[in-house]
Amino acid sequence: MAEAGITVQVCHVLPDSTFLRSLNVPAGTTIGQAVALSGLLQAIPGIDLAVNMVGIHGKKKPLDTVLHEHDRVEVYRPLQADPKEARRRRAGGKSAKG
Template structure:
């Protein structure tokens, strides 16, 4: 007996637009397989799954993570600035409390 399909979403957000695709995949499908089936890599060829982080609902995962019903796969853009350095710059520009 064949395993049932599950419903998942694949998304990738850009500052000016969002890629969001709902699809049905066989149970046991991994994040990498779902991203490939969604057409995201063809729509936005700059994405490199070897370097872009991926996750499900904001929690980082690996490409071989098996998906479950209603998971939303998110492909994250690379950081533009180091978060620690950005925080230091913000803190140093604020006036000292006194």
């Protein structure tokens, strides 16, 4: 009897495009394995899993996390700016300049 598979998704969002692939993988597959199987690293060569954080349904997870049925693996883009600093700049408005 063959080991049952699970269905997961791998996604990565860029400002002008989205990579989203559904996969049927063996039970026990990790985040790192699913990303490799999805073809994401070939489709978007600039991704480095040593730098880009990954998660499941919006929660950061390590690459060796074992996936479950219907998990959505998300490969996050690096932050362009520190969110706290950006918030301070927005809150300060024009008064911070003068």
